[in-house]
Amino acid sequence: MLPFKLIYSDAYYLPIGQHVFPAEKYRRVQQQLIDSSIADLSDFLTPQPASDQDILLVHTPQYVNKLKTGTLSAREELELEIPYSSDLVDAFWLAAGGSILAAEQALKDGVAVNIGGGFHHAFPDHGEGFCMIHDVAVAIRRMQKDGKIARAMTVDCDVHHGNGTAAIFPPSRNAANPLPSAAPGAGIAPAQSSVFTISLHQQNNYPAVKPPSAIDVNLPDGTDDAQYLHWLDNALSSGLRQFTPELICYVAGADPYREDQLGGLALTIDGLKQRDLLVFKVAKARGIPVMVTYAGGYARRVEDTVTIHANTVAAAAEVFAR
Numbered sequence: 001m002l003p004f005k006l007i008y009s010d011a012y013y014l015p016i017g018q019h020v021f022p023a024e025k026y027r028r029v030q031q032q033l034i035d036s037s038i039a040d041l042s043d044f045l046t047p048q049p050a051s052d053q054d055i056l057l058v059h060t061p062q063y064v065n066k067l068k069t070g071t072l073s074a075r076e077e078l079e080l081e082i083p084y085s086s087d088l089v090d091a092f093w094l095a096a097g098g099s100i101l102a103a104e105q106a107l108k109d110g111v112a113v114n115i116g117g118g119f120h121h122a123f124p125d126h127g128e129g130f131c132m133i134h135d136v137a138v139a140i141r142r143m144q145k146d147g148k149i150a151r152a153m154t155v156d157c158d159v160h161h162g163n164g165t166a167a168i169f170p171p172s173r174n175a176a177n178p179l180p181s182a183a184p185g186a187g188i189a190p191a192q193s194s195v196f197t198i199s200l201h202q203q204n205n206y207p208a209v210k211p212p213s214a215i216d217v218n219l220p221d222g223t224d225d226a227q228y229l230h231w232l233d234n235a236l237s238s239g240l241r242q243f244t245p246e247l248i249c250y251v252a253g254a255d256p257y258r259e260d261q262l263g264g265l266a267l268t269i270d271g272l273k274q275r276d277l278l279v280f281k282v283a284k285a286r287g288i289p290v291m292v293t294y295a296g297g298y299a300r301r302v303e304d305t306v307t308i309h310a311n312t313v314a315a316a317a318e319v320f321a322r
């Protein structure tokens with residue numbers, strides 16, 4: 001039995017038909033965790049869907065209304081890059097509920113993994129890049145609303161820039177290292193600077209427009225394990241010098257993998273596990289709880305994506321073993 005919880009539901013499956021996004025990966029990760037004895041069924045908690053009220057902590061009433069009434073425009077559906085259905089809406093509300101539960105559990109146990117979520121390309125007023133609802137942002141806002149935390153840090157290691165995250169939580173202009181691209185004098189409300197965003201991503205990849213995170217690490221094509229771990233270590237050290245979070249939201253994308261169809265970095269499966277270990281070790285050393293979400297993963301062989309995601313749980317188990 002693990003010293004922390006995994007959040008999972010069969011209803012995480014995204015009903016999107018044949019798609020580069022392997023919607024069956026969630027079920028396969030759960031199966032692999034059990035088959036390989038990394039976890040047993042008692043380690044899993046079943047989430048409830050987020051409430052509309054929770055979703056509205058991040059998303060605009062107009063966008064939520066369009067989703068619930070099936071009135072996205074053709075252009076908005078195209079931008080989402082997955083086919084709209086009311087079942088798909090339900091799956092995203094459930095993913096957000098899973099991330100809320102993962103955040104609550106992380107605050108209790110030091111770490112928790114949502115075997116789903118990480119939809120970091122969703123904006124307050126629209127979805128894009130396979131992401132309808134920003135489950136991580138919803139979880140952060142809900143924890144803040146409940147008074148469980150004031151400050152959170154996102155550590156986004158998906159191969160794609162966390163554009164939705166950066167737009168929802170614009171960096172404070174008082175940050176120690178303001179980025180040249182940040183609009184000078186932009187008014188930032190205190191609540192917005194309560195979340196510090198870090199994104200490590202391939203520079204030459206989607207999204208074309210990358211709104212500034214507090215720390216953006218723009219990695220060149222072909223970045224390998226050693227280079228990636230070096231940059232991640234630096235980004236974590238720099239972020240934690242500037243900001244003291246009460247919760248780290250780790251977006252553990254599987255797509256920095258060298259065999260990924262939508263990524264251009266060159267990490268190995270072992271390198272990705274080293275990445276997970278580094279994030280967990282840093283968080284544990286500082287006593288900061290971590291909630292994990294999975295985000296993308298488009299390996300040519302789906303089993304590689306599944307292994308990379310399962311390894312994230314194995315890495316947490318190694319670091320947080322009692």
Ligand SMILES: [Zn+2]
Nearest residue numbers: 158159160296
């Ligand atoms: Zn991605």
